[in-house]
Amino acid sequence: MTSALSDITITTLDGRETTFGEFAGKLVMVVNVASRCGLTPQYEQLEGLQKKYASRGFTVVGFPCNQFMFQEPGSNEQIADYCSTTWGVTFPMMDKVKVNGRGKHPLYAALTKVKDAEGKAGNVKWNFEKFLVTPSGEILRFRPTTKPDAPEIIAALEANLPS
Secondary structure, eight states: OOHHHHTOEEEBTTSOEEEGGGGTTSEEEEEEEOSSSTTTTHHHHHHHHHHHHGGGTEEEEEEEOOTTTTOOOSOHHHHHHHHHHHHOOOSOBBOOOOOSSTTOOHHHHHHTTSOBTTSOOSSOOSTTOEEEEOTTSOEEEEOTTSOTTOHHHHHHHHHHOOO
């Protein structure tokens, strides 16, 4: 992981401040999530990846975001309750952030510079956009409609697992 990413401050859903460096040495899938979106069932696949690959140095990190048609309006407590009771989420969840525009979280300011498979960088298009950050600092970008268990994501995971 590059020091530019590892030094970025993030806050957990329960208010603990840390840095993205807490995940150094792991393969990390950063995802902006929302509870009231047509793509919300991706939580199930994200949790499936977490369970399958966590023992091999992988983690999903969810960042709730309310920027897309206000589809994540809840408080941190409501989000935590919804994710655990509805989807059984065990992966780390962070404080609600902005992923685009004024007030964009510094992590997303860095991640959105990365191009997707079609060679396009820039703003997050919608909820559930995925950024796979490898232990060596490479970043792979997958757009929202690419499901977490899509063959191209599984191939990228398998190729970059640290153990």
